Amino acid sequence: DGGITQSPKYLFRKEGQNVTLSCEQNLNHDAMYWYRQDPGQGLRLIYYSQIVNDFQKGDIAEGYSVSREKKESFPLTVTSAQKNPTAFYLCASSIYLGPASGANVLTFGAGSRLTVL
Amino acid sequence: DAKTTQPPSMDCAEGRAANLPCNHSTISGNEYVYWYRQIHSQGPQYIIHGLKNNETNEMASLIITEDRKSSTLILPHATLRDTAVYYCIVGNAGNMLTFGGGTRLMVKP
Numbered sequence: 001d002g003g004i005t006q007s008p009k010y011l012f013r014k015e016g017q018n019v020t021l022s023c024e025q026n027l028n029h030d031a032m033y034w035y036r037q038d039p040g041q042g043l044r045l046i047y048y049s050q051i052v053n054d055f056q057k058g059d060i061a062e063g064y065s066v067s068r069e070k071k072e073s074f075p076l077t078v079t080s081a082q083k084n085p086t087a088f089y090l091c092a093s094s095i096y097l098g099p100a101s102g103a104n105v106l107t108f109g110a111g112s113r114l115t116v117l
Numbered sequence: 118d119a120k121t122t123q124p125p126s127m128d129c130a131e132g133r134a135a136n137l138p139c140n141h142s143t144i145s146g147n148e149y150v151y152w153y154r155q156i157h158s159q160g161p162q163y164i165i166h167g168l169k170n171n172e173t174n175e176m177a178s179l180i181i182t183e184d185r186k187s188s189t190l191i192l193p194h195a196t197l198r199d200t201a202v203y204y205c206i207v208g209n210a211g212n213m214l215t216f217g218g219g220t221r222l223m224v225k226p
Contacts (some may be wrong), residue, residue, distance in 0.1 A: 004160075033213070042204065043161070043216035058213065090160050103149050103168075106214060108160030 002027045004109035006091050011114045013085075021076045021112045023091035030095060032074035033106065036060060037088040046089075049074055078114060086116045120144070121205045126221040129199075135192040137220050139205030142186040148209050150181060152190045154201040155219070161204065164190065195224045 004025045013019045023032065031050045035043040045058030049068040063082025068074055074093075078085045092106040122140040129135040141150065149168050153161040165172055165179045167188075172179045178191040192199055204219040 035216070042218045045213050045215065048213055059215075088158070092160075103151075103166055104209065104214065105151070105163055105166060106153075106161075107163065110160050111158070113158075 004091055004093055004107060006089075006109035006112050008112060009110065011112060013114070013116055015116055016080045018080055019078045019085075019114065021078070021089055021091075021114070023074045023076065023109060024072055025074075025091075025093045025107075025109075026072060027093055027107060028071075029093035029107070030071070031093060031104075032068065033092040033094075034058075034064070034066065034074070034076045035090040035092065037090060037111075043090060046076065085114055088113050120207050120215060121217055123203075123205050123217065123220045125218065126223070128223050128225055129192075129195045131197060131224055131226050132194055135195040135199065135222060135224070137190040137192075137203050137205075137222065138187065139189070140187045141205070141207045144185050144207050145209075148207045148212075150179065150185075150188050151206045151208070151214065152177070152179065153204045153206065153216070154199075155204065156201045161216070164203075195222075197224050197226065200224045 007022045033048040034046040037043050044060050046064050047066040049055035055068050065077045089112045091109045094104050094106045149166050151166040152164040155161040164176050167179045181188045202219040202221050204216050206214050208214045
């Protein structure tokens with residue numbers, strides 16, 4: 001079955017440690033995204049990538065880093081510089097056909113819940 | 118800046134139609150209206166999208182006003198499993214979709 005796999009589902013870390021969240025997709029989608037969700041809130045965009053070896057900051061990129069070395073993979077690192085990293089992290093992907101192409105339907109993974117102790 | 122406005126919560130009786138409104142008065146001509154839903158602690162699920170015309174699929178119907186400043190998502194026969202947060206989003210392939218607070222729909226027996 002095609003889809004997006006995020007791992008781990010739950011992660012506990014001590015304050016000051018970097019952590020990396022995995023996101024893999026087998027949908028052959030060009031674009032991938034990372035969102036953060038805090039309790040009772042909507043989703044906020046952290047980073048996105050429309051093509052391999054290229055990515056852009058979203059609304060809340062400070063304290064996070066990403067890489068896009070392969071089309072299928074878009075890992076997110078939560079660094080020690082992120083002041084409040086405890087949150088639910090969601091990865092998504094979509095077919096990106098360019099800014100004038102019209103609709104952009106996202107497919108989401110199941111999420112990774114990070115708790116910093 | 119929020120591009121859409123939705124009521125924070127709504128109730129619906131099981132078996133009845135759920136009508137979820139959304140205001141998007143600043144929508145641009147090439148921006149689509151999308152609806153997603155999120156069941157507790159899961160990733161959002163795509164429901165439907167449209168540009169100008171009304172749309173229907175196996176999950177729901179989307180009614181967009183003629184001036185495109187508002188829309189309504191209709192779940193024709195709500196079930197308990199439709200209890201979720203419903204997000205209305207506007208955007209196109211050139212701008213990244215922003216998810217606001219959504220509407221928390223509670224379907225009651």
